[in-house]
Amino acid sequence: YKVPIVSIGTFGFGQYMGPMIGQMNAWSHVPHEFLPFTDRMSFSQRAYNSLVSFYESLLRDWYYMPRQEAMAAKYFSFLPGPLPRVGDLERQVSVILLNSYTPLTTTRARVPGMVPVGGLHIKEPKRLPDDLQTFIDEAKDGVIYFSLGTNLRSADLPPEKLAVILRVFASMKQRVVWKFEDERIASLPANVLVRSWLPQSDILGHPHVKVFITHGGLLGTQEGVHRAVPMVGIPIYCDQHLNMNKATLGGYAVKLYFPNITEDSFRWALEEVLYNPSYKDNVRRVSQIFRDRPVPALEEAIYWIEYVERYKGAPQLRSAGLDLPWVSFALLDVVGVLVMGLALLIVTVRKLLSASVGDKKKVKRKGD
Template sequence: MLVVWRSLGTVRAGEGSNATVTEMQSFWSRVLVLVLLSFVDPSHAYRALFLAPVASKSHKNFFSGVTQALAAAGNQVTLVTPYAPKRETPNIREVVLRDADLHDYFPNAFSGNIMAPPFIVMKGSFDVCLRTLASPEVQDLLKEEFDVVLLTSFFSDCYLSVVHQLKVPFIYVSPLGLVAPQADIAGCPTFPSFSPAPVFTFDHPMSFTQRLANTLGEVVASGVFRYLIGYVNDWTCRSRGLCPDDMPHVNDMRLNSSLVILNSVKNLESPVRPYVPGVIHAGGIHCKPAKALPQDLAQWVDESGEEGFIFFSLGSAVKPSDLPEKYRKILVSVFGSLRQRVLWKWDDDSMADLPSNVRLGKWLPQQDILSHPKLRLFITHGGLLSTLESTYHGTPVLGVPVFGDQIGNMMEVQRQGWGRTLRWGEFDEDAFRKTIYDIMGNEKMLDVVQKRSAVMRDLPLSPADEVTYWVSYIVRHKGAPHLRSPVFALRWYQLYNVDVWLAVAAAACLITYLTVCVCSYCFRSFKKVKKE
């Protein structure tokens, strides 16, 4: 209760002493939650185990949002993670895995091949999954009692062994949206005819060629994820003695989740897509009203005057110093020529040729920065977490994607009209400087992103309250099998009626053939009679 009450104090005032309408709605929503919780019997609280052994630092931001929401409702949550907590939080115990930092497997993202890093990380994730599963920290958890398990959908299939041994309902938590190769875990039908894969940059509606490429890409990706990776995980896990003999195949276990929590905002998805009841959208659950900047940074920002400042960050998955020298020089030259100050996230304290208007920082409070009234532009790598934060705080962006889904994220931002994208191969001083000024001088972009921000915040329940309710629902109803999608029981050709349409086509062909035969026979008979 104390945690929930403290959350009421996070509402940030707008201009002067008046809060915005959205912030007031959020405030009274939390008051309502507090009142409702006051009638809840503490004995109904549950013990949740959140397994996130394979994750990036940005993924943990989303996972922490889910964890904190459950803990604030009085539940005991154990989070298994490679990253030590920044601070202790009531009702949360973090089990930190040793030597499991996925960033150790990240190659130089600027090596030239944008598809290489994801595959290298994928390979490394298998090792992390199995190695951490065998660790004493994880094996000791099997001796404890839990009411529900939350499991990241990010290359953690070997941890289905824990789910099987604990014999409790489990929930998938996806740090992404519901990408096609993982749609089966939610029992959702997929439609490549209008829902492009993240690796593609197709606009809606897609042409025939784009739909063909998207469909074939989905078939290949689904085959790799559902079968190749599933069979490899299952065989490896059993051969190392980490998966019990009585455990169903990994590919079957994947289809037994009670719920899927997505890092996506449903009312901002475009084009919209159908979802089954077992899919919960929690995109932006980690987004918070801004706090004041640290004093020295606040002073530096305030001294930027009317011109304001620009924020540049490549996120946590990319090591800034891996930036090729030619690109670093372009950035230094362009930043030094701007009227604005530039705040640059960099992994060192200094830079020899740093312009006087540029400030470096190893760690920076990104959300507090994004909501600052003097911020003019966010230059980002385009990760999903940064994209959601930019939307939440109403900040236009310039995307400089490096690999993976970042490209698709930024192309979507450009299509929606609240940012621009520059590829590193197109990167030169003139193009970079011109794009910066084009975005900062574009009032329409600012208007678009602020409207999207309002839509993102305008929800009947906050993502935290939504997650809290549905996880409790799954616990109360012993996995809620009545929510189970019928898609789980159907093969792909049954789901899309392929067999039905083949039968209809075959029947139509047969009827056409018989009709032609009869007509031909009648015609020949008529000619014969006529000759006689």
């Protein structure tokens, strides 16, 4: 139907987006979104990052995309006219709204059609439900907020880890608000309140919240930074490690490796973030950068959606690299010609030198 397309990158930037929109992926300093690397990679990390990124590219081209084509042919065959290829549809995307924003993402070159709008889901904090509001308001020593998000469940924690966490919470003078899916948790300390669902962003906006224990998911990390709450990160998989590595390097989080969590390490992490003022100072600084924008994230997203509609797909944003074969896009054809030219030059020079030396030897023998 030739309708303009605006896509959304829910994980922020993904390596697969580069070929979609005509951008070269810089594997030398942009880590794959599911690797626990920062933009300061060692040689071995750069090599591993390149291999993983290249493997994903091959897997996508030779496994994922053919299956997408087959599904499209199966379920959309009723449409009139020839069905466009899924890959061609991808390359018709006008703008990708990226769920990321500096400094929570790796700095990279971007074509105009890639627009960072991370944090657009964050609104001004609202008043909490009465019981929760009272519990936090009356916490004179502050509150620890604990949530493992929606994909991970605190109720599924191994019994030994749950016991460790409960013992540490019981020993703290702070109150704890915990997203725990089974509110009938046994042996719950008096200073701990559990709920199966909690208004996380609003809780983090309360001035009494001192620490955010998180799995390191992207949305939660953005909320913690926006509200300037330092974190204790327990990443499990995917981009959670990358997010928490960024946070620890930024000095506003302590990262724990889940299998190695003990009573001592968990207590140390909480006390380190609670009583070392540098974590709060650093998260305030990062929060200021994250919130410092020409316009709010939601307004930015709305502007670009309307821009694409206004200019009938905004072809002026389209990179000419999308029309090049990948060999030309990566300049491999130019490099190949230069290498062949250099090789030809070297061979020619060697032959000339060899011929010159041979002539000199002949002249010398005749003279003798």
